[in-house]
Amino acid sequence: xxxxxxxxxxxxxxxxxxxxxxxxxxxxxxxxxxxxxxxxxxxxxxxxxxxxxxxxxxxxxxxxxxxxxxxxxxxxxxxxxxxxxxxxxxxxxxxxxxxxxxxxxxxxxxxxxxxxxxxxxxxxxxxxxxxxxxxxxxxxxxxxxxxxxxxxxxxxxxxxxxxxxxxxxxxxxxxxxxxxxxxxxxxxxxxxxxxxxxxxxxxxxxxxxxxxxxxxxxxxxxxxxxxxxxxxxxxxxxxxxxxxxxxxxxxxxxxxxxxxxxxxxxxxxxxxxxxxxxxxxxxxxxxxxxxxxxxxxxxxxxxxxxxxxxxxxxxxxxxxxxxxxxxx
Amino acid sequence: xxxxxxxxxxxxxxxxxxxxxxxxxxxxxxxxxxxxxxxxxxxxxxxxxxxxxxxxxxxxxxxxxxxxxxxxxxxxxxxxxxxxxxxxxxxxxxxxxxxxxxxxxxxxxxxxxxxxxxxxxxxxxxxxxxxxxxxxxxxxxxxxxxxxxxxxxxxxxxxxxxxxxxxxxxxxxxxxxxxxxxxxxxxxxxxxxxxxxxxxxxxxxxxxxxxxxxxxxxxxxxxxxxxxxxxxxxxxxxxxxxxxxxxxxxxxxxxxxxxxxxxxxxxxxxxxxxxxxxxxxxxxxxxxxxxxxxxxxxxxxxxxxxxxxxxxxxxxxx
Ligand SMILES: Nc1ncnc2c1ncn2[C@@H]1O[C@H](COP(=O)(O)OP(=O)(O)OP(=O)(O)O)[C@@H](O)[C@H]1O
Ligand SMILES: [Mg+2]
Numbered sequence: 001x002x003x004x005x006x007x008x009x010x011x012x013x014x015x016x017x018x019x020x021x022x023x024x025x026x027x028x029x030x031x032x033x034x035x036x037x038x039x040x041x042x043x044x045x046x047x048x049x050x051x052x053x054x055x056x057x058x059x060x061x062x063x064x065x066x067x068x069x070x071x072x073x074x075x076x077x078x079x080x081x082x083x084x085x086x087x088x089x090x091x092x093x094x095x096x097x098x099x100x101x102x103x104x105x106x107x108x109x110x111x112x113x114x115x116x117x118x119x120x121x122x123x124x125x126x127x128x129x130x131x132x133x134x135x136x137x138x139x140x141x142x143x144x145x146x147x148x149x150x151x152x153x154x155x156x157x158x159x160x161x162x163x164x165x166x167x168x169x170x171x172x173x174x175x176x177x178x179x180x181x182x183x184x185x186x187x188x189x190x191x192x193x194x195x196x197x198x199x200x201x202x203x204x205x206x207x208x209x210x211x212x213x214x215x216x217x218x219x220x221x222x223x224x225x226x227x228x229x230x231x232x233x234x235x236x237x238x239x240x241x242x243x244x245x246x247x248x249x250x251x252x253x254x255x256x257x258x259x260x261x262x263x264x265x266x267x268x269x270x271x272x273x274x275x276x277x278x279x280x281x282x283x284x285x286x287x288x289x290x291x292x293x294x295x296x297x298x299x300x301x302x303x304x305x306x307x308x309x310x311x312x313x314x315x316x317x318x319x320x321x322x323x324x325x326x327x328x
Numbered sequence: 329x330x331x332x333x334x335x336x337x338x339x340x341x342x343x344x345x346x347x348x349x350x351x352x353x354x355x356x357x358x359x360x361x362x363x364x365x366x367x368x369x370x371x372x373x374x375x376x377x378x379x380x381x382x383x384x385x386x387x388x389x390x391x392x393x394x395x396x397x398x399x400x401x402x403x404x405x406x407x408x409x410x411x412x413x414x415x416x417x418x419x420x421x422x423x424x425x426x427x428x429x430x431x432x433x434x435x436x437x438x439x440x441x442x443x444x445x446x447x448x449x450x451x452x453x454x455x456x457x458x459x460x461x462x463x464x465x466x467x468x469x470x471x472x473x474x475x476x477x478x479x480x481x482x483x484x485x486x487x488x489x490x491x492x493x494x495x496x497x498x499x500x501x502x503x504x505x506x507x508x509x510x511x512x513x514x515x516x517x518x519x520x521x522x523x524x525x526x527x528x529x530x531x532x533x534x535x536x537x538x539x540x541x542x543x544x545x546x547x548x549x550x551x552x553x554x555x556x557x558x559x560x561x562x563x564x565x566x567x568x569x570x571x572x573x574x575x576x577x578x579x580x581x582x583x584x585x586x587x588x589x590x591x592x593x594x595x596x597x598x599x600x601x602x603x604x605x606x607x608x609x610x611x612x613x614x615x616x617x618x619x620x621x622x623x624x625x626x627x628x629x630x631x632x633x634x635x636x637x638x639x640x641x642x643x644x645x646x
Contacts, residue, residue: 178487183472183480183496190462190473196424197460197532201474202448202539203481211483 006277008148013273014266015149017157020165021047021227022269026250026261027172028219034256035176035185036212037192039095042082043220044242045102048235049074050221051228052109056117058129064136067129068225075221078105079214087209102243109235123234126156133229134160157230165226169262172219177258188212189256248305254315263316271304272297352570356402356590357605363591365604368395375400375543375574376421376452381430382598383416390416392598393430398543403565403575405585405606408595409619414578415457417595418547422454423447435542449476451542455549457578459528463521467512470520470531471503472496474538503538509564510534511557526552530561537568544568546577550584562588582610594618 013019025043032038053071062070082101086094108114110121118124137160139153146159154160179185187208190198195205224238245268253264279293288296308315363369374397383391391413398404406414419425421432423444431440434452442450462470472478478499479485480492507513510530515523520531533549549565550558566588569575579585585592585606592609594602596618602609609615 175487178489179483182486182489183478183492184483184486186465186469186473187481189465189469193462193464194460196444196456197462198473199424199444200422200448200454200456200460201535202445202453202476203473204443204445215483 002281004148006274006281009277010270010274011147012149013269015162015166016269017161017165017226017230019265019269020162020169021223022246022249023169023262023265024165024172024223024226025220025246026253026265027169027176028216028223029246029250030255030257030261031176031179031188031212031216031219033250034260035180035192036188036209037091038087038209038213038216039091040098040213040216041095041243041247042098042100042102043246044238044240045098045105046075046078046217046220047224047227047242048102048105048109048233048238049078050224051233051238052118052124053221054225055124055129055228055233058132059124064132067132068222071221071225072218075217076214079217080210083210083213087206087213099240099243103240106235106239118235119233121236123232126228126230126232129233130156130229133164134158161226161229168222168226172222173258173262180256180258184208245301248301248308251305251308251313251315254318257315257317257319260315260317267316268301272301275300353566353590356399359399360402360591360605363399365602365608367600367603369397369603371397371399373400374398376432376434376576378421378432379430381417381420381432382428383413383420383425384428389598391420391427393417393600396593396600398574398576399591400574401569401572402590403569403577403588405589405592406576406578406595407580407582407585407592408601411597412595412618413598414595415547416598418454418545418578421447422452422545424454448539448541452545453536453539453541453543454545455529455532455536455547457547457551459525459532461520461523461528461531463519465520466517467507467515467520467523467531468500468503468517470535471507471538472499474535475499475502476539499538503534506534506537510561526554526557529553530557533561541573543574543576546575548578548580550579550581558584586610 025047028046029040029043032040032043050071053074054067057067057070058064078101082094082097086097109118110123112120114120134154137154137158139160141152141154143150143152144159151162152158180189187198187203190201190203191205191208199205227238249264249268250261251264252268253260253262276293276297279288279296280290283293312318359372363371376396376398378393378396381391381393381396382389406417408414416425420427420430421434421439423439423442423446427440431438433439434447434450437450439447439450439452448454462473465473478492478495480489480496485491504513504516507516510533512523512527512530512534515527520528523531529549529552533546536544536546546565550561553561562584565575565577569590577589589606592602592604592606593600594609594612594615601614601618602612604612
């Protein structure tokens with residue numbers, strides 16, 4: 001077994017743009033669920049909309065900042081459409097509506113009627129929208145080795161996207177930290193605990209829930225952009241499984257914590273890589289083929305999620321005490 | 329879970345030693361003397377006026393109030409047997425439920441159809457019969473949430489602590505003062521979910537007072553609160569009134585009602601069946617009928633009806 005290679009892979013996964021994208025998406029979901037108690041089961045929908053918004057407007061010739069604004073606007077509108085009918089109802093309605101709406105985004109995106117716009121099921125090639133982002137890079141072209149890791153400076157799966165992705169994660173965490181420790185965050189936590197109590201204290205619960213939904217959704221859309229920059233926009237890779245990975249990451253790291261989503265994402269992707277790499281080099285082809293190992297990895301994810309909810313429901317960083325008084 | 333049990337007792341005694349200002353009570357007594365003792369009686373200075381308020385659940389009528397006025401600056405008790413519609417009336421008045429028919433005003437402004445949060449912001453704050461402590465928040469955070477006019481509750485301003493820090497300090501100071509009054513200061517940093525049932529009642533009441541409301545509506549504030557502390561809380565409620573706050577409360581303990589209320593409104597089967605000062609309303613035949621069924625001639629304040637520990641403690645007997 002080639003441990004150096006395996007550990008390099010695992011280490012690389014810790015810093016990968018995908019890990020950053022998922023961390024960012026989980027930060028957004030944390031504003032929904034951890035802070036406000038909103039059950040959003042359509043975070044992948046926000047991500048896909050952000051990716052489409054950014055890619056399509058870039059292909060149409062808009063500069064990067066305008067494309068970013070389009071992506072954000074898409075997610076704001078999406079959040080409003082989801083929130084207006086459901087946020088006055090009980091929490092479960094939002095869950096049902098978000099899971100359906102995210103599927104609608106994906107299915108509309110991959111429909112052949114929109115081939116000119118979205119590329120239908122084959123999606124949008126990365127090279128058709130990456131240019132403006134890569135052009136912003138201050139680095140010279142080429143490849144840089146740092147420790148065991150070697151990536152191109154600017155192209156696709158680059159140091160540049162890693163830098164930007166993790167900077168965005170840091171920024172989002174800072175935002176969440178600031179907000180959770182503010183009176184605004186306090187109102188959200190109150191809503192999570194008991195909406196009617198907060199209402200009786202004169203707070204407009206509906207408006208707060210809407211703000212949380214929009215804010216978390218916008219962060220999700222930005223996560224979608226980070227996710228597609230090193231690859232392509234493929235609607236089928238951004239469906240329900242993506243939403244559930246984001247949930248797993250959030251619960252793994254610890255909902256309602258500032259760093260939980262980041263830690264959760266790193267551990268999730270690194271552990272998955274570790275399992276797959278070790279199995280690929282130890283399990284003979286006759287027992288399990290490569291694609292079966294891939295699937296086995298996901299089974300392990302599922303089992304981990306179950307164990308987590310049963311044995312450590314507060315996540316790695318969550319406050320045990322806070323959870324202990326949950327049921328009363 | 330609770331601290332030294334002797335502590336509240338001591339404080340209860342102090343509260344007993346400091347009764348509310350007699351002038352205020354006397355003033356109210358003269359004001360109420362002129363009020364007719366009948367359901368829907370007009371008051372000299374009503375803060376709440378309700379007309380034709382009904383609420384049906386399917387075929388049953390939970391609330392059917394022709395006319396009700398609540399006097400400003402007084403303590404009004406709303407009593408009635410279980411299922412009389414007291415909580416439902418509270419829900420309607422505070423915007424937590426929508427009436428089938430009816431209108432009502434608060435300080436002259438119509439509040440029918442106004443959402444609950446706006447009702448609270450206009451100065452009418454209520455508590456719940458089934459307490460709503462925000463479990464996974466600390467006691468002090470619960471209290472801070474009750475405060476009004478915190479600019480940091482706006483998303484944009486929340487990002488700039490400079491804009492809300494000073495208000496936060498004021499709020500915290502006010503919260504600590506109230507917590508001390510309600511004997512919860514030792515629990516300041518505990519999660520509200522770890523409080524006992526009675527402590528939650530206290531927290532909810534203290535939290536409701538954070539916004540300095542013009543009127544508080546308390547739904548069974550004393551249920552589950554120990555007798556000595558009850559006594560001191562009665563003192564606080566009277567102090568609130570003396571500061572000009574209007575209090576409307578639902579309570580089943582007749583002794584408590586008799587002790588602090590200036591006026592009593594009796595509901596039964598959704599209707600208001602009697603109104604009057606506490607001394608006379610309890611011997612009103614309609615009230616006794618409502619509670620005990622017809623042909624019963626006991627005064628509701630009679631000790632033979634209420635022989636639990638609370639009564640003994642209230643009366644100061646061993
Ligand atoms: N949401 C509801 N759906 C159906 N019926 C209801 C509802 N809320 C209250 N009721 C009915 O309305 C009537 C009045 O209830 P309410 O809770 O107002 O009584 P209450 O006077 O507060 O009684 P208690 O002293 O026991 O608290 C009861 O008969 C109750 O069954
Ligand atoms: Mg009730």
